[in-house]
Amino acid sequence: MKRFTLLMSILIYCSSNLISQEIKEEIFFLNFSKSNSKKFIVLKKNNQYVFKAINKEEKEVQSCKWRTTLNEQQIEKLENSIVLLIENKSKEEDNHLYKLTRKKDEIKLIFKNSKCSAKHKLHYFQKDCNRNFIMKMKIIEAKKLLYSLNDNEKDPN
Numbered sequence: 001m002k003r004f005t006l007l008m009s010i011l012i013y014c015s016s017n018l019i020s021q022e023i024k025e026e027i028f029f030l031n032f033s034k035s036n037s038k039k040f041i042v043l044k045k046n047n048q049y050v051f052k053a054i055n056k057e058e059k060e061v062q063s064c065k066w067r068t069t070l071n072e073q074q075i076e077k078l079e080n081s082i083v084l085l086i087e088n089k090s091k092e093e094d095n096h097l098y099k100l101t102r103k104k105d106e107i108k109l110i111f112k113n114s115k116c117s118a119k120h121k122l123h124y125f126q127k128d129c130n131r132n133f134i135m136k137m138k139i140i141e142a143k144k145l146l147y148s149l150n151d152n153e154k155d156p157n
Helices: 002-023 072-086 139-150
Strands: 026-030 038-045 048-055 065-071 092-094 098-103 106-115 132-138
Touching (some): 038 139, 048 072, 065 072, 065 106, 072 092
Antiparallel strands (some): 026 038, 038 048, 048 065, 092 098, 098 106
């Protein structure tokens, strides 16, 4: 009986330790303006950043889900592109992963090759939802995104 309890306590300790390590991945919830109808989540685990978005479901809008994974080099490129747009040094940045455009005080980030994964239909004869993963941010929100990605201790404002 003592061996059994010792074995169980070791198993419980190891499993709780694994669970706590799994929870240690960094999670950022990006709360953008009320005009933005999506909830954005950024997960950082194993040197990879996972961007997720979920539409807020309403009567006229079905809920969509997107997911895109970027490595650290791709994140650095994205950060540099966002900084250039914030500083107003460029109006557009386009590569094989994403497209960034700036209009006045809004930045639009479109992740390429990322379609809705909610498995729903928009129209009667359409096969699946084909909406792209688009993040619309004001300049302040883009700074918050950079702050979250950089893990700085300074406030972005």
